[in-house]
Structure formats: structure tokens, C-alpha cells
Amino acid sequence: MAATPGDSRLEMCIQCGTCGGSCPSGADMDHTPRALFALIRADLRREVLRSNTPWYCVSCYYCTVRCPQEVHITDLMYTLKNLAIRAKLYEENPAAGLAETFTDQVENFGRSFEFGLATRHNLRHRPFSLPGLAPLGLGLLSKGRMDLTPRRIQNLDQLQRILARAKQLEEAV
Amino acid sequence: MPKYIFYPGCSMERSARPYLDSTLAIQETLGIQLEEVPDWNCCGATEYAASHLLPSYALVGRNLALAAKQTNGTRTLVAGCSACYLNLAKTDHYMRHDAQLADRVNTALTAGGLQYQAGSVTVRHLLDVLINDIGLDRIRSKVVRPLKGLRVAAYYGCQVPRPDYDRRFHNHEYPNQLEQIIKALGATVIDFPLKTHCCGGHMTQISEATAYEMIRQLVHGADQYQADLMASLCPMCQLNLDAYQVEMNKFFKTSYHVPTVFFTQLMGLAFGLDAKALGFGKEFVSAAAALAKIGVEAPPAEVDQVPPPAKLPRGKPSGLPMPRMPGQEE
Numbered sequence: 001m002a003a004t005p006g007d008s009r010l011e012m013c014i015q016c017g018t019c020g021g022s023c024p025s026g027a028d029m030d031h032t033p034r035a036l037f038a039l040i041r042a043d044l045r046r047e048v049l050r051s052n053t054p055w056y057c058v059s060c061y062y063c064t065v066r067c068p069q070e071v072h073i074t075d076l077m078y079t080l081k082n083l084a085i086r087a088k089l090y091e092e093n094p095a096a097g098l099a100e101t102f103t104d105q106v107e108n109f110g111r112s113f114e115f116g117l118a119t120r121h122n123l124r125h126r127p128f129s130l131p132g133l134a135p136l137g138l139g140l141l142s143k144g145r146m147d148l149t150p151r152r153i154q155n156l157d158q159l160q161r162i163l164a165r166a167k168q169l170e171e172a173v
Numbered sequence: 174m175p176k177y178i179f180y181p182g183c184s185m186e187r188s189a190r191p192y193l194d195s196t197l198a199i200q201e202t203l204g205i206q207l208e209e210v211p212d213w214n215c216c217g218a219t220e221y222a223a224s225h226l227l228p229s230y231a232l233v234g235r236n237l238a239l240a241a242k243q244t245n246g247t248r249t250l251v252a253g254c255s256a257c258y259l260n261l262a263k264t265d266h267y268m269r270h271d272a273q274l275a276d277r278v279n280t281a282l283t284a285g286g287l288q289y290q291a292g293s294v295t296v297r298h299l300l301d302v303l304i305n306d307i308g309l310d311r312i313r314s315k316v317v318r319p320l321k322g323l324r325v326a327a328y329y330g331c332q333v334p335r336p337d338y339d340r341r342f343h344n345h346e347y348p349n350q351l352e353q354i355i356k357a358l359g360a361t362v363i364d365f366p367l368k369t370h371c372c373g374g375h376m377t378q379i380s381e382a383t384a385y386e387m388i389r390q391l392v393h394g395a396d397q398y399q400a401d402l403m404a405s406l407c408p409m410c411q412l413n414l415d416a417y418q419v420e421m422n423k424f425f426k427t428s429y430h431v432p433t434v435f436f437t438q439l440m441g442l443a444f445g446l447d448a449k450a451l452g453f454g455k456e457f458v459s460a461a462a463a464l465a466k467i468g469v470e471a472p473p474a475e476v477d478q479v480p481p482p483a484k485l486p487r488g489k490p491s492g493l494p495m496p497r498m499p500g501q502e503e
């Protein structure tokens with residue numbers, strides 16, 4: 001958890017439950033953020049990294065601004081997603097798939113490409129929902145709100161060198 | 174003419190094109206100049222950090238470094254997209270407060286021949302710049318077509334008022350800057366208690382039922398207070414409330430019709446600019462009826478637009494949508 005930038009204040013959690021009560025995704029989570037932090041304290045690593053909680057976090061920051069102990073809850077969710085991927089403990093889930101597809105685009109083009117994102121992601125995770133959403137994609141296209149081809153930044157090489165070095169640094173820890 | 178360094182971001186160039194077009198259109202009226210960061214890259218949205226934490230800071234670090242090199246007499250970096258704004262602000266914030274992170278980001282940037290000294294640019298959202306630098310008086314003085322009679326729900330979503338590292342919005346849950354601007358344009362601002370609730374973010378791609386319920390609550394709230402439209406300040410929120418309002422209606426078998434446009438489009442209208450140039454007509458839930466209220470003829474709708482229902486569903490309670498069991502088809 002030390003990878004979380006700044007001081008996450010995780011150990012300051014007093015288990016008050018404000019975070020879970022504020023969370024718009026609470027109903028889908030197998031553990032509330034509060035419960036997850038209790039599991040972390042109990043050192044139940046496997047249980048924590050298999051939890052779907054971080055993957056259902058929509059980064060709304062309600063919990064973070066309401067937490068009486070100023071625990072950086074949303075940032076911790078990002079760290080947990082990273083740890084789960086690294087430990088190969090996350091279940092194959094649409095949220096992780098989305099993050100992966102998006103990451104590929106950013107690394108290959110420097111920009112994200114919403115049309116590609118929607119189709120590749122849907123084909124992988126929700127093949128049956130694609131026909132239903134096709135009108136939306138076509139609508140975006142015809143309104144000039146989506147492109148068929150990705151845009152590439154000019155100095156992609158520079159960006160890729162930066163990201164490669166950052167990955168090395170991260171793995172070295 | 175005050176200059177700003179401008180980071181448009183991927184969404185503003187794509188799905189939120191009307192946001193970019195209207196923002197660029199009003200800069201002349203307001204007497205400001207937005208200069209785009211050259212060769213900026215994606216900010217990573219809420220996805221990149223999920224799989225690569227340190228690289229996600231390096232990704233944003235490149236944009237900050239490019240912006241810092243852009244000497245145009247200002248050090249204010251403005252973004253319109255909430256996620257872009259937050260990612261830029263967050264990276265700068267943590268680089269200022271975490272020396273180890275700053276060091277590692279800079280080690281990565283060196284591989285691309287760049288460096289970024291934390292704090293060398295000030296990251297601000299467009300709304301913050303418009304209300305605090307330009308000011309309400311100036312905005313009011315440019316209004317030639319008051320939006321009189323138009324009932325608007327001001328919607329902030331999450332990532333502008335929260336976490337708000339530099340405390341620019343005073344209140345994480347009930348900010349009022351957007352309302353002040355909309356009032357200055359002559360429109361009526363409705364009560365909208367859900368104004369900083371989440372639009373669902375990327376949830377439409379992950380769990381439809383959850384996402385559609387979040388969208389339904391917002392649209393329902395605006396509808397209950399008889400809003401003619403919702404004003405948004407974020408590409409993701411607008412996409413969810415507009416394009417996915419159509420999908421949400423199908424999901425719950427409801428017939429809500431609350432158009433969602435960008436607040437900069439409303440500013441442009443009030444400044445007398447052409448509706449088409451401001452990107453009207455590209456929304457899925459047609460704003461034509463709302464525009465008619467202020468005597469503006471909507472540009473020809475581009476295909477697939479949902480016209481307002483002949484009989485507005487107002488007044489009759491819409492009831493709670495019943496959740497469907499998995500596998501249960503329409």
C-alpha cells in the first residue's frame with residue numbers, strides 16, 4: 001500500500017462506515033470500503049485482492065472528502081487494483097478489461113480512441129450487449145462525435161520511452 | 174489579452190466536440206486566448222492508473238512538462254474535462270507533496286528528455302477560470318440574448334468539486350459557481366440537490382444496471398424540478414446523461430426527456446453566437462424545444478436524435494422502475 005502517492009492514512013481508519021454509506025457503487029461491491037480496510041488490517045491478503053470493490057469504484061471521491069480521518073480512500077482503490085493485477089488475483093472482470101483495453105490504446109497511440117474502446121471492450125466482455133448499443137456508437141459517429149481511426153501523437157516515441165522507464169522503476173520496487 | 178495554456182483532452186476532441194467548439198467560440202467574446210499544449214497525450218482517464226500506477230503519473234507528467242515549457246506569459250493550465258483536470262491537478266499535487274514520487278516521475282521523464290518541477294504550472298478547471306478570472310460582471314456585460322425563461326439544472330458531477338486539492342470550489346458537495354454563471358446569462362436555475370452526485374463514470378461499460386440507475390436518478394431529479402435542460406461541465410457526464418439517457422429509457426421503459434448540454438454552449442447562446450457553431454444539434458436528447466423557448470431555432474438535427482415527447486410526462490409520477498431479473502428480456 002506504500003505505492004499510494006503521498007500519505008494514504010490507511011492506518012487512521014476508525015471503521016466508522018462513512019465511506020460505504022457514501023458510495024454510489026456500494027450495492028455492487030462484495031465488501032464496503034470500510035470492510036475492505038478491516039480485511040487489510042487483518043492481513044487477509046488473498047481476500048482483499050480478490051475483492052471486486054476497487055473494480056466497482058467510479059472515482060467519485062465522495063468517501064474521500066467525507067472520511068472523518070482523511071483516509072485517501074479513492075487513491076487506495078487504485079493501488080489495490082494495481083496489486084490485484086500484479087498478484088494475478090483479480091477475477092476476469094469487465095472493469096479490469098476496460099482498463100487494459102484503454103491502456104493499450106494510450107500506449108500505442110498516445111490518445112484514447114473511444115470507438116475502438118467501446119467495440120473492443122464490448123466484444124471481449126459483453127458480446128451480447130453490442131447489438132443493443134450499436135445505435136449509440138453509430139449515433140456518435142454520424143454526429144461527428146466519434147472517429148473511425150485513432151489519432152496518434154507526433155512524439156509517440158518519447159511517450160513510450162517515458163512509460164517504459166516508469167514501468168521499470170515500478171517493477172524494481 | 175490574457176492567455177492560458179489549454180489542455181483539451183481526448184473526449185473534448187471527440188465525443189464532447191460541442192464542448193470544445195463552444196469553448197473556443199466564446200474565448201473571443203470574453204477576451205481570452207487559449208493556447209493548446211503542443212502534442213499533448215491522453216491523461217489516462219480513470220483507467221490507466223488502475224493497471225499502472227507510477228506510469229500513470231509519468232503519463233500526466235509529460236503533459237505538465239510540455240505545458241511548463243510553453244512560455245506564453247502565463248502559468249495557468251486550463252482543462253475543460255473533469256478527468257483531465259483532476260489527473261493534471263493530482264499529479265502536480267502529489268509531486269509537490271511526495272518527493273519520492275516527484276523524483277521517480279522525473280527519472281521517467283528524463284527518458285524522454287523532459288523534466289517537470291512540481292508547482293511550475295497551476296492547474297485549473299475552465300469553470301474556475303471563467304468565474305474567478307473573467308468574473309460575473311464581465312460575463313453579464315456580454316449577454317445580448319438573455320436566456321430568459323429557460324429552466325436549467327446545473328450539474329457538476331464529481332471530479333471538479335472533489336477532491337479539489339487547492340480548494341477552489343469552497344464546497345465539495347454544494348458548490349454554486351455554475352449556477353452563478355447560468356443566472357448571469359439570464360436563465361432560471363432550478364434546485365438540483367443531486368448536482369454533485371456521480372453520473373456513473375465508466376460504469377456503463379461495466380455494470381449497466383448500476384450505471385442506468387445512477388443516470389436515472391439524475392435525470393429524474395432534473396425532471397421533477399421541471400428543468401428544460403441540464404448544464405454539464407464534463408464530457409463523461411454529458412455522454413452519460415445524453416447518449417445513455419436514451420439507453421436508460423429503454424432499460425427502465427421510461428420516457429424522460431431532459432437534454433444535457435455544456436455550460437459553454439449556453440454561454441455562447443447568450444452571447445448571441447450561432448447555435449450550430451456552438452455544437453447544438455449534436456445532442457442525442459434534442460434541445461430544440463428548450464432553444465425554442467428563448468426564440469432560437471435549433472440547427473437541423475443530425476440523425477437519430479430523440480425529439481421531445483409530444484406530451485411531456487410532467488406532472489404524472491413516473492413511479493419506480495422495477496429491476497429486472499438477469500436473463501429477463503424486454
Ligand code: SF4
Nearest residue numbers: 013014016017019067
Ligand atoms: S470513512 Fe474513513 S474512517 Fe470511516 S470507515 Fe471509511 S476509511 Fe475508515
Ligand code: SF4
Nearest residue numbers: 023057058060061063
Ligand atoms: S470514490 Fe469509489 S469507493 Fe469512494 S465513494 Fe466513490 S465509488 Fe465508492
